[in-house]
Amino acid sequence: MVTPITPPIAVHFVWHPDDNDNIRSIIMDFRRYLTRDIERPFSRELNIPTFLYSSKSFKCLPSKPEKLANKDVIFLFISCNTLMYSNWETYINELPEDDDYNVIPVAIEQAGINHTSSGRLKNYNCIRAFDWPEEFKKEYAILFLSHEIYRFGLKNAQPGSLGIYHSIRLFLSHAKKGDIGLNHAESIKHFLDNSNMQRFFDANQISPGFKFDQEIEGHIKNSTIIAIASDHYSSRYWCQREILSAKKERRPIILVNSLEEYEDRVFPAASNIPCVHVTVEPLREIDILKILIAALLETIRFEHAHKLLCYYQEQGWIDSSAEIFARPPEIQQLIDSLKKKEHLAVCYPEPPLYKEEMEWVNHFNITVSTPLWTSAYERDDDKKFRIGLSISEYLPDGYEIQHQDLDELKRFSQSLARHLLANKHTLIYGGDLRDDGFTQFILDEAAVLRDRLQVEKLFVENYLSWPLYIKKENMKWYANYKTVVNPISVNIPNDIAEIINDSNLFLEPNCPENKYIWSRCLTTMREESILSSDVRVLAGGKFENYLGKMPGVLEEFLISLRKEKPIFLIGGLGGLTSKLCNSIKNKSIVEEFTEEWQVSHNASYIELQNIAAKNNHSANYEEIKFVIENISIEMLAQRVGLLREDYEKLMITPFIDECVHLIIKGIRNLSKRG
Known part of the structure; x- marks a missing residue:
């Protein structure tokens, strides 16, 4: 059986749908610290895969978190709602018991603690989220949940073990003699000593009777360094020595910028590390929490990055x-x-x-x-491909079946665009001119890359069908990306040109007749963009509320197949592409690919089909069924330069790095073919 990679850590969140208002915002805020920030695509985040488990209705139980990583950390949010329903008690008791499958109960209401009196969670230490101060609820959530990831994901803690046995050692590096750095260090130490954070962190001090330099270096070898940069910090010999020692030992470091006026020379070694800015004096509680969060997350990032890269090295990446x-x-x-x-x-x-x-x-x-990148492959004589992207969102299901948020599709599009553009391939995309749409994410990536690569031009082509390209707001939208995009307006197909009264006026898709015109224009746009492509990449895609004669990603797949284009199918990120992969593997289409399902889920679809049939342009679902059920995975794999085993991984993996790795691998193999 083909399986995806097994990363060091995966984090899962399980909650009752009636607790959405109480907990979902905290979960989503915390996820932003674990994954790459789509608003800052070049940031160095943790890159820990996250999965979400809930449901649309309280009547339905979530799926059970799968074993996906070397260490799976499951945050189970318990409350009155999980206590009220007996099926939840059964659900919790049936969660696997395994040293590498760690369930962390998080009580969002005091009543939730009752879960730990019997059953699967008996005698478990429970995170008491209901005790978090409202003013700093987000910060406490990040600290408490991150620490469990550190303990269970990186330090092999066992259920019931105390956090103090897996605390993070902090080394507070600062200038002495009344400097503001000393005051900040004492404030941090005082906060830790007088709060429940002392079981998370152990702040080192120099013990009397030891040689100063030997003890410093001994502590640094096992610590996360918090360098408190004051006006005098960089000019102090021992501060420089501490930073150099930390860099030599490859320890996690964060810099706390607490300058009052001026620093005449920033010590060069105190760079290439995360930096937190704080107020001058006194150090507020929110500032201390920011510093501790940065230290904890950088420690996790540091250790996780090393484990992940060693694993990728074992895989031959x-x-x-x-x-x-x-x-x-x-x-x-x-x-x-x-x-x-x-x-x-x-x-x-x-x-x-x-x-x-x-x-x-x-x-x-x-x-x-x-x-996903190496300087060894940066050769200008490699073949440059025109790579079409068919990536779109889909309607969320409350995490009943698809356990990733839609932002994973955006991260995938960013990461893929970055690597393909950096290797000077041309990207081709169609439509989606809206704020926070996929076109914007791709072009934002191109704009940053253009400056970083110091090139005059990057190659992104965006195809638009009529009547989208006559909208003034779309032209203004293009103007913002003039240096990185080549807009291509596709002509109105001849068979409908004569029924359009005025091609300079925007036509709303507000009736079956107008929807038919839109469908013909969209089909023509898709045919031209695909004909212009060497390779196609498909991910996501919706089955409902689309404009066209069938779901857009499905139509682009069928056209690409008919044109014998190499097609990468990214099934693990959900949506239509996921169900397409399942249908191909099982040789049996899912119900969403039937006309009956489409008619029942899309208003006026039958009327559109009737008009299209009269003009010989309707969607033929019998043909779609035949094509999908008779596709050879070997053929799909061979066309994109992959072995069948690799292609099957591409069809199921939920991990973005593996998706991008396999696409790049296939494109390099195609380049070798010439």
């Missing part, structure tokens, strides 16, 4: 001889390695650094890489 770094490398850190090796290979986490930051590696004959 990166050079087996590469040195692993949890953050982008610095020349000071590589000096010793360069003395030992004639050629050095280095791998660090996504996303890649680009030209202006990495020019020095060529001088020293160093190959740098991330899991």
Whole structure:
């Protein structure tokens, strides 16, 4: 049986649908810290996969979280609602008991603690979310939940074990003698000593009777460093020594910017690390919480990145001889390695650094890489492809079946666009001119890349059908991305040109006749963009509330198949593409691909089909059924340059890194074919 990769950690959230108002916003806020921020695509986030389990109705139980990673951490939110229904008690008691499948109960109401008196959760330590101060609820949620990920996901804690046995050691680096850095360090230490955070963190102090330098270096080897940058910090010898020692030992570091007036020289080693800005004095509780959150998350990110890269190295994604770094490398850190090796290979986490930051590696004959990119493949003589993207959202189901949020599709489009554009392939996309739409995410990525790569032009083509391209707001939208997009307006097909009264007036799709005109224009646009493509990538896609004679992603798949285009099907991210992959594997279509289902779920669809049939342009669902049930996975795999096993992984994996890795692998193989 083909299975996706097994990353070090996956985090799952399970909650009762009636608790949505109480807990969902906290879950979604916390997820933003675990995954890459779609608003800051070049940020270095944790990149831990997250999965969501709930339902649309209290009558339905969520699915049980699957075992997907080496360590699965399941946050189970318990409340009056989970106590009231006996089926929830059964659900909880049937959750697997496994050292690598860790259930963390989170009581969002005091009554929820009653779950821990018997059954599966008996004697479990419970996170008491109802005790979190309302003013800092978000911050406490991030700290408490992150610490459980650290304990269970990285430190192999067992249910019932106390957090203090897996606390994070903090090293508070600061200037002495009454400096503001000393005051801030004392405030942080006082806060930890007088709150329940002391079981999360252990703040180091220098013990009397020890040699100063030896004890400092001994503490640093096992600590997360909080460097409190005051006006005098960078000029102090021991502060510099502490930073250099932390970099040498490859320890997680955060910088707390607490400058009062001026610093004449920022110590170079105190860079390439996360930075938190705080008020001057006194240090407020919210500032201390920000510092502790940054320290905890950077510690998790650091250890997780190392585990993840080592795992990818075992999978053959990166050079087996590469040195692993949890953050982008610095020349000071590589000096010793360069003395030992004639050629050095280095791998660090996504996303890649680009030209202006990495020019020095060529001088020293160093190959740098991330899991999805390597400088060894940057050759201008590689074949450049025109790659069409068919990516769109779908209607959410309350996480009953699809256990990822729709923002995963946006992360996928960003990551894929970044790597394809960086290798100077042309991206082709159709429509979707709206704020926060997929076109915007792709073009935002292109705009940043254009500056980072220092090139005059990146290649993104966006196809628009009539009447979308005559809308003034769409033209204004294009103007914002003039340097990175080539808009292509597709002509009205001849068979409907004569029934359009005025092609300069926008036509609303507000009746079956107008919807038919739209469907013909959209089909023509799709045919032209696909004909112009060398390769197609499909992900997501909705079955309802579309404009056209059938769901857009389905039509683009059928046209691509008919044109014998290589097609990458990304099934693990949900939507129509997921059900298409299931239908192909099972040789039996799901009900959504039938005309009966489409008629019952889309208003006026039967009228549209009748008009289209009179003009020989209707959707033929018998033909669709025959085509899907007779597709060969071997053929799909061979066309995109993958083995069948890899293609089947692509059809099921929920992990974005694996999706992008397999697409890039296939495109490189196609390039070798010429």
